Structure formats: C-alpha cells, structure tokens
Amino acid sequence: MSYTYDFNVIVDRSRERSKTWDPRNVKPGQLPMNGAEMHFACPIPVLEAVREVSECQVYGYPYFTDDFAQAAAGWMKRRHDWDVDYKWVEFVGGIVPGIAFAMQAMTKVGDGIIINTPAYSPFRDCIRDNDRKLVESGLLIDSEKGTVEFDWADMEAKFADPNNTCFILCDPQNPTGKSCTLEELKKIEELSKKYNVFVIVDEVHADFVFDGKRHICYPTVGDFAKEFSAVVINPSKTFNTAGFRTAAIIIPNQEIHDKTNVKIAAVKGYSRTITGVAAFEAAYGGKCDDFADQACEYVQTMRNKMCDYFAENIPEMKIIKPEACFVCWCDCHGLGFEDQGEMMKFLAEAGVLMSNGLEYDKELGRGYVRIAYGFPEIQLMPALEKLAAAVKARRK
Numbered sequence: 001m002s003y004t005y006d007f008n009v010i011v012d013r014s015r016e017r018s019k020t021w022d023p024r025n026v027k028p029g030q031l032p033m034n035g036a037e038m039h040f041a042c043p044i045p046v047l048e049a050v051r052e053v054s055e056c057q058v059y060g061y062p063y064f065t066d067d068f069a070q071a072a073a074g075w076m077k078r079r080h081d082w083d084v085d086y087k088w089v090e091f092v093g094g095i096v097p098g099i100a101f102a103m104q105a106m107t108k109v110g111d112g113i114i115i116n117t118p119a120y121s122p123f124r125d126c127i128r129d130n131d132r133k134l135v136e137s138g139l140l141i142d143s144e145k146g147t148v149e150f151d152w153a154d155m156e157a158k159f160a161d162p163n164n165t166c167f168i169l170c171d172p173q174n175p176t177g178k179s180c181t182l183e184e185l186k187k188i189e190e191l192s193k194k195y196n197v198f199v200i201v202d203e204v205h206a207d208f209v210f211d212g213k214r215h216i217c218y219p220t221v222g223d224f225a226k227e228f229s230a231v232v233i234n235p236s237k238t239f240n241t242a243g244f245r246t247a248a249i250i251i252p253n254q255e256i257h258d259k260t261n262v263k264i265a266a267v268k269g270y271s272r273t274i275t276g277v278a279a280f281e282a283a284y285g286g287k288c289d290d291f292a293d294q295a296c297e298y299v300q301t302m303r304n305k306m307c308d309y310f311a312e313n314i315p316e317m318k319i320i321k322p323e324a325c326f327v328c329w330c331d332c333h334g335l336g337f338e339d340q341g342e343m344m345k346f347l348a349e350a351g352v353l354m355s356n357g358l359e360y361d362k363e364l365g366r367g368y369v370r371i372a373y374g375f376p377e378i379q380l381m382p383a384l385e386k387l388a389a390a391v392k393a394r395r396k
Helices: 044-054 069-079 095-106 121-129 152-160 184-196 223-227 253-268 274-284 289-315 338-348 376-394
Strands: 032-033 088-090 112-117 133-138 141-142 146-147 163-171 199-204 229-233 247-250 319-322 327-331 352-356 368-373
Touching: 032 376, 044 274, 069 088, 069 229, 069 247, 069 274, 088 095, 088 121, 095 121, 095 163, 095 199, 095 229, 112 121, 112 152, 112 184, 121 133, 121 163, 133 229, 146 319, 152 163, 152 229, 152 368, 163 184, 184 223, 184 274, 223 229, 253 338, 289 327, 289 376, 338 352, 338 368, 338 376, 352 376
Parallel strands: 032 352, 112 133, 112 163, 163 199, 199 229
Antiparallel strands: 088 247, 141 146, 229 247, 319 327, 327 368, 352 368
C-alpha cells in the first residue's frame, strides 16, 4: 500500500522530550532551526510497527533475525544501486558509535584521523575520546559563487602523512550540503589506495540529494573502495526516527568486518531495542519508499523557496545552496557583526535559533551559521519573514 503525505502540517512535539524543542532553550515564538532533523510526522508503516510493539504486555529481551540486515541491504539496492550482501550489515547504536567501532578496529591509539571542515562536531569528540589525533582538511567554500570543493592539495598532504591512517567522509556533507561526485569519490579512493588510509563514510543524509541527481555510495566506485571502507547508515534523518538510536554499519571485507565486530562485542554494542528494530525494518523494508520520495521532493521545494527568499529579502545572509541534506551553510558576514556571540543573540531575538558556525570550525565557521530547514512551509516562511523584518530594522 502506498500513501500520499501532507508535509505542510505542524506536528505538536511537546510530549516527546524533543531535544530540538527543549522548552528550556526555545522561547515561545522562536523556531529551532538548529536541530538536524525534519519536523514531519513519521511514515504510517513506521507508526504502525512501533504501535504493534508498544501493545505487547511485556517488553523482554529480543531475539535477532536477518530481517534487520536484509532491510538495510534492500534499501541500499533499491535507493542507491549498491548491491549489498545482508551479511555485510551489523547493528550499531547510531552513526557515531558505528564510526567509533570501525575506527577502533582499523587504527591504533595516537593515529591521525582526517576529517573535512567545517565538520559535524561529534566527529571531533569521537576522535579525541578514542585517543586518536584530529587532523583537519578544510573545504574550499566560496559564498559568492555558492561552491564547496575539496582542497585536493591539502587532502593529499594529509593522506600522505604515515601517521594518518583513517579518513571520515561525510557524504552528503554536514553542514554544507555538499554531495560528492563520482570523480571526487574516485579521487578519494585513489588517495586511500596510494597511502593506505581507511575510509569510513557517514551516509545518513544520502536520501536527500536534489535536482535529479542521486547519491553515489563510496564502495561502488571501485574494488579498493569496496574492500577498504565501512559505511554507516541510519533511517533517522529520512524518517524522523533519531530517538530510537538504531543504525547499521556495512563492511564488505570479511576481515575488517570481523575486526569491527570484536569492538562491538567488547562493549555489548550488539544489543538492540525492540522498538528501534521495528522502526528500522519498517522504514527500510520497502513500505516507506513513497514517504522518502515525497519528503525529498518537499524538502527540495523548501530549499528553493528559502534560498530565493534570502536572496530577495535578506541579502546580508548568503546561503550556499545545498546539493543535498535539509541543512545548509550560511555566510552572515553581511550582517556586520564583529562578535559571533552578538550575531547569534541577534538571530535568536529575531525568532530563529540557528547553529553557531564555530561549532563546526573555529576559523571556517566564523561569521557562519548552519540552518536546518526541514519544516512545514507554514512554519518556515513566517520565521523567515520575522528574520527579514529584524534585518531590515538593523539596516536603519
């Protein structure tokens, strides 16, 4: 059965203890555009699957089946044209835990782990908390041209350092919304092979690639990429299920797979929740593809409306139009603030809570914010109108 979803509906999230809508941080009248999630109701099959579990009178220890791994493998084949063997798939309790397990398996204490910046801040914490060295390669961002590119000279220099043994690729990239091309992925494979650097890929935003393009899974670009990488996925972004903390790691190489499983087992990281598994299998199992298609189309429409509105009404804030994701990177230098804290205070008082760019990089994030725009239009546009009014008043 297929469904037609209405995304222009405001969902009351006050009962769920939403981190994004935490009343201790969000004042009445503010729109929290700082949480990387969408604000639409979950797809009907997910709601039904969770209700079925909730109606059980005992919530005991679950047994494992292959349904979880087969759902993940089926999704990757249907949606991203990657022929995944379900035996490559393992449960992990989130994107970052999956990255940590693979990193522990394939690197040693003190090794350098490369990330592109500006970067999702938990990557830094994960690297440092596991006693590895953070190595940053800044992206080349041009807010005038609206482009985000790799600095290939710097990337090669970082890969060439024998102390650096792993690269965490976020594709699509958070916070910039960059989606890697086939040529870029092949270049990464080339560097990985040349310098023996293991690649871990966060593909959590992969289902939101716009303008008729499709996400390319890194392991599909070549044999070496397939055999010397791990990919972490989660239905959390696509289906609004982040609270279940239920994700998967896909590792085709059996030796690397086994090494990673040792790390997972060491902390009993294979323990699953009954509701999380039910939601995961419903989301990826073939019943929610219609939701993913419609949500992507709606978010792309909101992206276009938002970018057009900023260009016409708030030119002081230059959005780098995202190729993917429901988050984007915004250059706020035109607002004229010398102090980042004052800039963030102004935005909050204007009624919009955005993510401070300094959370993503202390240098590249200066004068920038990340905007999460996965809202119903009836929530998003009034918030932008309030912001435009505040910016207009500041011009005087």
